[in-house]
Amino acid sequence: MRKKTLLYFVIGWLSMTVYSQTAVHINVAEQHQTIRGIGASDAWNFDPVGKHWSETVKEDIALKLFSQEVDANGHPLGIGLSRWRFNVGGGSAEQGEASNIDQPERRAESFLNADGTYNWEKQSGQQWFLNKAKTHGVDHLVAFVNSPPRFYTKNGRANADDHGGTTNLKAEHFDDYATFLTEVLAHFDNQGLTFSQVSPVNEPQYPWLSGQEGTPWTNQEIAQITGLLNQSILDKGLDTQILLAEAESYRVLYQNNTSYTNRDDQINAFFNPASTHYLGHHSQVLKGIAGHGYWTDTSDEEIISVRQAVAQKAAEQGIELYQTEYCLLSNDYDNYLSNSIFLAKMVHAELAIANASVYDFWTAIERERWSQKNRFYLIRLRPNGGDYVDLENGGTISADKNLWALGNFSYFIRPGYQRISTNNTENLSGLMSSAYLAPDQSEIIVVHVNWGNAVTEMDHLFYALPEGKKIKQITPYVTDATNNLQQKAAINSGDSYTISAKSVTTMVVELEASNGSVEDPVASQQQLLTGEKENEAIVYHDFLEWTIADANKIPSWYLQQDNGTYTDWVANPDQSGINGTATSLVTETQSPVDWWGNFLAFRLETPVTITEENRFLHILHYREHNNYGWSFQINTDAPYEDAGTYLGTLRFDGDNASDNTWEDVVIDLQHLIETGTPLEKILMIVDKAWESEKNSAPSKYYFDEIVLSASPFSRTSVTAIPGAVSTSSGLNVWQSAPLQISVSGLNMKQIDLFDISGRKVLSGKNLNNTPTYNLHMPATGLYIIKVRTTEGGILTEKVLVK
CATH class of the missing domain: 2.60.40.1180 (Golgi alpha-mannosidase II)
Structure with a gap:
C-alpha cells in the first residue's frame, strides 16, 4: 500500500x-578576460581547527577544498581551488577579550612580538592548511591583512577607534608596516610557500570599531603604504604583486560616495594617470582592482547594472577587476538548495557580467548558527558539543551543496582560461x-x-x-x-x-x-526586415509606415522632405566599418530631448512569427552624437515605463560605445517565443535622457540592415572582415545554381564565407590558384565572402543569395 x-x-x-x-x-x-583563479579564504576558523581538530578531519577538509583528483567513477574528490587567501593577523588573539572582539575565532595571532622579533610558530593552524594548499597544487597563495600589527596602531588594538575615516596605523609606523609585510612574505618564500599577491588593506570604507580586526584607510593613505610596500618588496628581491583595494562594495570603486569621502571612486583614484594618488606606475602593483560583491545582489536589475558599471569603469582605465570576497549577506535565503544555486548565480554574474578575472569566496568553513542555514560556508563545521561551543574540542564536518556549486566553476576553470561569448x-x-x-x-x-x-x-x-x-x-x-x-x-x-x-x-x-579542410556548414536562417531602397534587389519584409509615437511628448522631428515623413534614405555616412551598404535610413532631431526621449515606431507590413531560427533581432545603428543611449521596445507605440516588468523581455536599454560609428544592437526575442506572440512593430528611442541632464545635442540617427537571425552575436563585436566590405573587390561572384555561389579571381589561396552576424559558415583552403571555386550555401540570405590571395592580399564581397 x-x-x-x-x-x-x-x-x-x-x-x-x-x-x-x-x-x-x-x-x-569573441573573447573576454583571462581568469586568474577561483578561491576562498582561511578566515575565521582555520587556525583553531588546524590546531585542535583531528588529522583525519583536517585532511578531509583540505581534500575537499584543494584536490583536483577524481575517484574511480570520475567524481571529483574536491573542488580544486586555484587561490588560497591566508589572513596575516594583527595580534588580537594575544589580547583576548581586551581586543574588543567577542568571538574568539575572529581574533588572530601576529607573527610580530612587542620587542620587534618574530615568532613563526604563531598562526600554526592556518599554516597547516597553507601547506596543504601548496601540496595539493593550489596555483596562487594570497596574503591578506585586516589590520597592521597592534604594536603599530594608534589605540594598541587590531581594530580602530573612530578616527574620522583615517587609518588606525600610526604615521611613524607606515615604513614599519611595509617592512613587516615583506618579512612575512620573505619567511614563507624561504619555506617554499611563495605568495603571488599581498593585500595590505581590507574594506577601507568601514570604521571597524569592534567585532573583528580591521581599520579604515583613505585613498591617500592607501597610496602612501602601497608605495612603501612596493619598494620594500623590491628591496627584498621578491616578486609578490600588490592587490588593491578590497573595497567593501563595487559601488565605491566607480562612484563618489559622501559617506566615504576620500575612500571612494577608487578606480579613478588609483589607476587614472591624472589622479594625485595614481599607483599604476609601481612595478609590483597588479593592474587591476579588487572589490567585494556584497550589498549588490537584491535584484537581477541591480546585479546586472552594478556589474556592468564597474566593468565599464575598469575597462576605461585598462585594468582588470577582481571579486575577492563574497558570501550570502544581503538577500533573502529560504532553503539550502536555492542558497547554493544563488551562490552559483552570483559567481556567474561576477565572471560573465562584471568581467572579473578572480573570484574568491569568503569563509570556506563555518558553524551553522542563528538560523543562518548555509549562507557562510562551503564546508559545515560540527563541533563536539554543538554549534555554539568553542572550537578547541574538535568535531566533524559535512560538505555542503555550496562547495559543489562553486566547484562547478573552480574545478574546471583554471588560471589562464579565457572567457568566450555566450548569448x-x-x-x-x-x-x-x-x-x-x-x-x-x-x-x-x-x-x-x-x-x-x-x-x-x-x-x-x-x-x-x-x-x-x-x-x-x-x-x-x-x-x-x-x-x-x-x-x-x-x-x-x-x-x-x-x-x-x-x-x-x-x-x-x-x-x-579535425582531418577535414572544409568546415562543416552551419545553417544561417535570417530575414531582412528592411534593406536599402537602392542597389539591393530583394527585401523580404518592408516597413508599412513610420509613425510619431506621441506628438505631445517629443520635440519636433526634422521633416526630411517637408511632406509629413520623418525619415529618408540617404548616403551611408560611413562605409569603412561594418556597414558597407550605399544608403541607409536617417532621421534627425532639431531640439534637445525632453525627459521622455525622442522616439519613432515602425510597423511591419506582415507580422513575423519568432522561432529559434530567427530569435535575435539585429539593428545596425549609427549616431552623430553619443548622447544618452538608446532603447528598443517591442510591439508598442509608446514606451514601457515599468522597467521592472518589461526590461529584458519587451524593453531593451543600452548605450553606444562611441559616436560616428556603426554598431549592431542585438535583441533577444525569446519572450515572443515563450508567449507565442508575433513581431509586429518596434519602437526606437534614439536618445533616452530620462535620467540625465536635458542637454542632448540635435543629431542625425541612421539605421540599416535590420535583420532577424539565429545568431546572438553582434556584428560590432564579432568583426570577421578586416577593413571595409568592398563592392569592387576584383572578384567575380555569381549565383550559378540554387544555393550555390561561384567565385573566380586571380591567385586565390583560401576562401571563407561569413553570415551577416560575422560567423564563419564555410571555408575552402589550399586552393592553389584555383580559377573558380563553388560554394554550396547553407541557406538563403546575406553573406560576406573573404578571399586570401597567394600574395597575402584580402578581397571581400557581400552577396545576397536567393
Whole structure:
C-alpha cells in the first residue's frame, strides 16, 4: 500500500514539471578576460581547527577544498581551488577579550612580538592548511591583512577607534608596516610557500570599531603604504604583486560616495594617470582592482547594472577587476538548495557580467548558527558539543551543496582560461551560461546555472572553433537536488541535453584535431526586415509606415522632405566599418530631448512569427552624437515605463560605445517565443535622457540592415572582415545554381564565407590558384565572402543569395 501511494505521488509530481527549450550559442571568436583563479579564504576558523581538530578531519577538509583528483567513477574528490587567501593577523588573539572582539575565532595571532622579533610558530593552524594548499597544487597563495600589527596602531588594538575615516596605523609606523609585510612574505618564500599577491588593506570604507580586526584607510593613505610596500618588496628581491583595494562594495570603486569621502571612486583614484594618488606606475602593483560583491545582489536589475558599471569603469582605465570576497549577506535565503544555486548565480554574474578575472569566496568553513542555514560556508563545521561551543574540542564536518556549486566553476576553470561569448549571460531569472577556452585549446568549459524552476532542454551551438579543431565529446558534471558535482554520461556535440531546475551543470567540451579542410556548414536562417531602397534587389519584409509615437511628448522631428515623413534614405555616412551598404535610413532631431526621449515606431507590413531560427533581432545603428543611449521596445507605440516588468523581455536599454560609428544592437526575442506572440512593430528611442541632464545635442540617427537571425552575436563585436566590405573587390561572384555561389579571381589561396552576424559558415583552403571555386550555401540570405590571395592580399564581397 505504501508503494502504491508513493507511485501516485511521483506520477502527480512529474505531471506538474515545467519544461522549456533553448539553444545556447558559444562563440570562440569573441573573447573576454583571462581568469586568474577561483578561491576562498582561511578566515575565521582555520587556525583553531588546524590546531585542535583531528588529522583525519583536517585532511578531509583540505581534500575537499584543494584536490583536483577524481575517484574511480570520475567524481571529483574536491573542488580544486586555484587561490588560497591566508589572513596575516594583527595580534588580537594575544589580547583576548581586551581586543574588543567577542568571538574568539575572529581574533588572530601576529607573527610580530612587542620587542620587534618574530615568532613563526604563531598562526600554526592556518599554516597547516597553507601547506596543504601548496601540496595539493593550489596555483596562487594570497596574503591578506585586516589590520597592521597592534604594536603599530594608534589605540594598541587590531581594530580602530573612530578616527574620522583615517587609518588606525600610526604615521611613524607606515615604513614599519611595509617592512613587516615583506618579512612575512620573505619567511614563507624561504619555506617554499611563495605568495603571488599581498593585500595590505581590507574594506577601507568601514570604521571597524569592534567585532573583528580591521581599520579604515583613505585613498591617500592607501597610496602612501602601497608605495612603501612596493619598494620594500623590491628591496627584498621578491616578486609578490600588490592587490588593491578590497573595497567593501563595487559601488565605491566607480562612484563618489559622501559617506566615504576620500575612500571612494577608487578606480579613478588609483589607476587614472591624472589622479594625485595614481599607483599604476609601481612595478609590483597588479593592474587591476579588487572589490567585494556584497550589498549588490537584491535584484537581477541591480546585479546586472552594478556589474556592468564597474566593468565599464575598469575597462576605461585598462585594468582588470577582481571579486575577492563574497558570501550570502544581503538577500533573502529560504532553503539550502536555492542558497547554493544563488551562490552559483552570483559567481556567474561576477565572471560573465562584471568581467572579473578572480573570484574568491569568503569563509570556506563555518558553524551553522542563528538560523543562518548555509549562507557562510562551503564546508559545515560540527563541533563536539554543538554549534555554539568553542572550537578547541574538535568535531566533524559535512560538505555542503555550496562547495559543489562553486566547484562547478573552480574545478574546471583554471588560471589562464579565457572567457568566450555566450548569448544568455544576463538571463539571471532562468538559464544563464558562461564559457571558457583552455590556453592550449584542448577544451572549452561551459557552465550553465539554472536559477529557474523549469527543466530545460538545451542545445549547444558552437561558432568559430579554433582552427583545425572539432568537438570530440561533451561530458556533463551536475550539481542539483540529488547530485554533487556528479559526472554524467558523455554526449555528442549535436545532442540535446536536459538541464534540471535549480542546478549548476558544467560541460567539459573536449576538442581534437579535425582531418577535414572544409568546415562543416552551419545553417544561417535570417530575414531582412528592411534593406536599402537602392542597389539591393530583394527585401523580404518592408516597413508599412513610420509613425510619431506621441506628438505631445517629443520635440519636433526634422521633416526630411517637408511632406509629413520623418525619415529618408540617404548616403551611408560611413562605409569603412561594418556597414558597407550605399544608403541607409536617417532621421534627425532639431531640439534637445525632453525627459521622455525622442522616439519613432515602425510597423511591419506582415507580422513575423519568432522561432529559434530567427530569435535575435539585429539593428545596425549609427549616431552623430553619443548622447544618452538608446532603447528598443517591442510591439508598442509608446514606451514601457515599468522597467521592472518589461526590461529584458519587451524593453531593451543600452548605450553606444562611441559616436560616428556603426554598431549592431542585438535583441533577444525569446519572450515572443515563450508567449507565442508575433513581431509586429518596434519602437526606437534614439536618445533616452530620462535620467540625465536635458542637454542632448540635435543629431542625425541612421539605421540599416535590420535583420532577424539565429545568431546572438553582434556584428560590432564579432568583426570577421578586416577593413571595409568592398563592392569592387576584383572578384567575380555569381549565383550559378540554387544555393550555390561561384567565385573566380586571380591567385586565390583560401576562401571563407561569413553570415551577416560575422560567423564563419564555410571555408575552402589550399586552393592553389584555383580559377573558380563553388560554394554550396547553407541557406538563403546575406553573406560576406573573404578571399586570401597567394600574395597575402584580402578581397571581400557581400552577396545576397536567393
